Amino acid sequence: MPHFAEAFQRLDQFVARYRQTQHVPGMAIALTDRANLLHVAAYGYADVERQLAVRPETLFEIGSISKSFTCMVLLQLQDEGKIDIHAPVTTYLPWFAVQSPYAPISIHHLMSHTAGISSGVDPAPTSRYSVHLLRDTRPAYAPGEHFHYSNVAFQALGYLLEEIEGKSYAEIIRERILAPLGMDATEPAMTNQMRAKLAAGYSAFYDDRPLTLNGPLTPATWLECGAGDGSISSTVADMAIYLRSLLKAGQSPVLSQANYRLMTQKVIPMERDRFYGYGLMIGEQDGYATVGHTGDMVGYHSIMLGDSEHGLGVIVLLNGPVDPTPIGSTALRFLRAAYRDEPLPEVPAIPAPTSIENAREYVGEYRGSGQMLKIEQDGEQLRLIYKEQPIVLERLHARDLFYANHPDFALFPLRFEREEGMVVACTYGERWYSHSERGQAFVTTYPLGWKQVTGHYRSYNPWRTNFRVILRRGQLYYVDPDGWEERLTPLNEHTFCVGDPQFSPEYIRFDVFINEQAQRATLSGGEFFRTFTP
Numbered sequence: 001m002p003h004f005a006e007a008f009q010r011l012d013q014f015v016a017r018y019r020q021t022q023h024v025p026g027m028a029i030a031l032t033d034r035a036n037l038l039h040v041a042a043y044g045y046a047d048v049e050r051q052l053a054v055r056p057e058t059l060f061e062i063g064s065i066s067k068s069f070t071c072m073v074l075l076q077l078q079d080e081g082k083i084d085i086h087a088p089v090t091t092y093l094p095w096f097a098v099q100s101p102y103a104p105i106s107i108h109h110l111m112s113h114t115a116g117i118s119s120g121v122d123p124a125p126t127s128r129y130s131v132h133l134l135r136d137t138r139p140a141y142a143p144g145e146h147f148h149y150s151n152v153a154f155q156a157l158g159y160l161l162e163e164i165e166g167k168s169y170a171e172i173i174r175e176r177i178l179a180p181l182g183m184d185a186t187e188p189a190m191t192n193q194m195r196a197k198l199a200a201g202y203s204a205f206y207d208d209r210p211l212t213l214n215g216p217l218t219p220a221t222w223l224e225c226g227a228g229d230g231s232i233s234s235t236v237a238d239m240a241i242y243l244r245s246l247l248k249a250g251q252s253p254v255l256s257q258a259n260y261r262l263m264t265q266k267v268i269p270m271e272r273d274r275f276y277g278y279g280l281m282i283g284e285q286d287g288y289a290t291v292g293h294t295g296d297m298v299g300y301h302s303i304m305l306g307d308s309e310h311g312l313g314v315i316v317l318l319n320g321p322v323d324p325t326p327i328g329s330t331a332l333r334f335l336r337a338a339y340r341d342e343p344l345p346e347v348p349a350i351p352a353p354t355s356i357e358n359a360r361e362y363v364g365e366y367r368g369s370g371q372m373l374k375i376e377q378d379g380e381q382l383r384l385i386y387k388e389q390p391i392v393l394e395r396l397h398a399r400d401l402f403y404a405n406h407p408d409f410a411l412f413p414l415r416f417e418r419e420e421g422m423v424v425a426c427t428y429g430e431r432w433y434s435h436s437e438r439g440q441a442f443v444t445t446y447p448l449g450w451k452q453v454t455g456h457y458r459s460y461n462p463w464r465t466n467f468r469v470i471l472r473r474g475q476l477y478y479v480d481p482d483g484w485e486e487r488l489t490p491l492n493e494h495t496f497c498v499g500d501p502q503f504s505p506e507y508i509r510f511d512v513f514i515n516e517q518a519q520r521a522t523l524s525g526g527e528f529f530r531t532f533t534p
Contacts, residue, residue, distance in 0.1 A: 003341070004039065006338070011334050014350075015029070015041075017349075018327060018350055024320050024322050025048050025202050025318075025319050026042075026043065026046050026054040027324075027327075028041070028236040028315075029041045029317075029327070030236035030237055030315040031313070031331060032240040032247075032315075033311050040236055040240075042054040042055055046058045046199035046200065048200070048202070048217075057185065057235055059233050060198070060319060061297040062230075062300075062304075063230045064230050065230075065294070066228070066229065067228070067230070068246075068263065068280050068293055068304075069242075070161070071157075071279030071280075072259070072279070075255075075262060076254070076259070077165075082164055085107040086108050089107055092160050092164055096131065097135040098137055099135070099136070099138040102116075102141075102142040106143065107157070107160070109144060110153040111279060113153060114145070114148075116145070117137065117150055118150065118505050118506055118507075119149055119152065119524065120151045120152030121524050121525060123459070123526035127155040128155075131159060133525035134156075134525075139505050140497075140504055141502070141503070141505075147269060155227040155229050158231075159228070169188070169226055169228055173188040173232065177242075177254050181242060183238040185235045186233065190224050190226070190231055191224050195222065199300075200219055201222075201300045201320075202217040202219060202321070203219075204217060204218070205217055210413050210481065213352075213394060217320060220299025220462075221298055230295065230297060234317075239304060243313040243315060246263075246291065246313075263277050263280050264282055264308070266282055277291075285332060286333065286336075288310065288336070291305075291306050291308050292313075298462045300317070300319055301318055301320070302316060302317045302324060305328040305332055307336055312332065312339055313332075314331040314335065323397075326348075333345050353394040353395045353396075354394050354395075356380055356393070362423055363377050364423075364435050365436040369432060372433075373386065373433050375426070376390070384404050384409075396483060397482065400416040401416075402414045402416075409428060411468075412479065412483060413428075414428055427472060429470050429479070444473075449494075450471055450476055451471060452510075453494070453510040453518045453521070454476070455530050455531075456468050457530055469508075469521070487500075489501050498524075506524050508522065510522075
């Protein structure tokens with residue numbers, strides 16, 4: 001007999017450990033097999049200020065998991081002869097346009113993130129305007145050649161559905177998926193009318209710098225959403241119903257076996273041995289095929305993960321700026337072991353962000369930018385010695401990214417650079433420090449006009465509130481608040497590609513110059529404006 005009870009206990013232990021090291025105000029989890037809901041658990045607060053606990057019936061925004069709903073309906077319409085997913089998008093959505101020398105973009109390309117178009121920055125309250133802005137952009141490559149995740153692609157698909165059906169996206173999803181499956185608690189659009197049902201979302205209090213372990217949270221900005229990329233809110237029990245419809249395709253009233261095969265085909269490689277199909281990510285765990293999707297919203301994160309061989313699945317919904325993937329992956333391992341009547345895995349340890357197992361690799365003196373930084377090891381901790389004070393470093397979301405809790409290092413991570421596996425330099429924003437024993441010479445040459453575009457840019461966009469453009473070692477970089485950065489490759493005097501022009505369709509253009517400083521940066525159609533803060 002499967003020992004599910006023990007698996008559920010170990011999952012509780014892991015969640016408790018995870019919540020100690022992450023920003024998780026509240027969370028709900030559901031475990032299911034093909035036939036039945038096996039377990040539901042709720043943790044923490046749906047509303048921290050009012051001390052309202054998460055309950056199994058608490059509603060969370062599921063974000064991009066909604067993309068699979070959009071694809072499921074598109075395939076239903078193809079079965080009914082209403083569309084051909086390999087036809088150009090403009091066949092059904094005439095106002096869809098991009099500046100492209102390539103073959104037309106098809107519905108298939110949008111469904112698989114292979115259209116070569118921008119990810120989109122949602123510059124306006126209506127995503128219909130975001131889709132319209134695509135006419136001012138150009139793809140980086142011919143459709144079908146590469147993977148580039150695009151929310152605006154699925155916004156276009158939602159409006160395509162509306163054009164064909166003559167109904168709102170929410171009505172289409174409710175009639176074609178929610179009602180047939182009995183997902184009565186699920187809301188297909190985020191509106192003020194349903195807001196009271198939702199768990200409150202939470203974001204980082206400081207939106208212009210990396211979020212650290214003890215960094216405070218604040219209620220997230222509310223926004224309405226009714227487009228095809230991420231407008232659905234649901235409970236874990238309802239999402240378990242939806243996941244079961246995937247796991248038992250062919251016996252589902254909304255998904256045939258043939259359409260399940262289409263949704264889970266490996267259309268295009270993503271990364272780390274994962275592929276994208278139609279609104280679903282396909283991978284493997286411990287040698288077994290997995291299918292699912294993650295979801296990120298303003299104040300919410302989620303994951304849907306299924307083991308398609310054993311017919312098992314996990315739903316994790318939470319209301320904070322936290323990656324739920326470790327919880328989903330661990331829960332699926334516990335569930336699979338119990339189902340196979342095998343010994344359960346041990347509850348994984350979760351090292352503190354200040355515990356650095358390879359701390360020795362970073363030790364040394366780093367010189368540059370008119371000063372010297374010293375990195376020391378203290379057991380498993382790394383310490384930055386700055387102005388004769390030791391500052392314990394906290395590892396962020398990447399191997400060589402760390403945060404130093406000091407006002408002089410508040411806005412950017414410390415980023416260590418490697419050559420042939422060895423750490424050779426350290427950066428902080430525009431500053432660059434060479435390792436005293438194995439570093440490089442400092443590069444200072446760059447076009448004079450580049451300094452005019454560096455600075456801090458802001459918008460009232462709740463998705464992407466701000467970013468910085470920095471100049472380091474003769475190279476311009478775009479830098480997100482969490483420390484993620486991309487090189488800016490010049491295309492003309494004031495326009496740059498964000499990333500590698502061979503693969504990236506993201507562009508940034510600077511204009512409105514006052515006192516030789518750009519005042520506006522237009523990023524993939526969204527406008528951001530220079531602010532006075534560093």
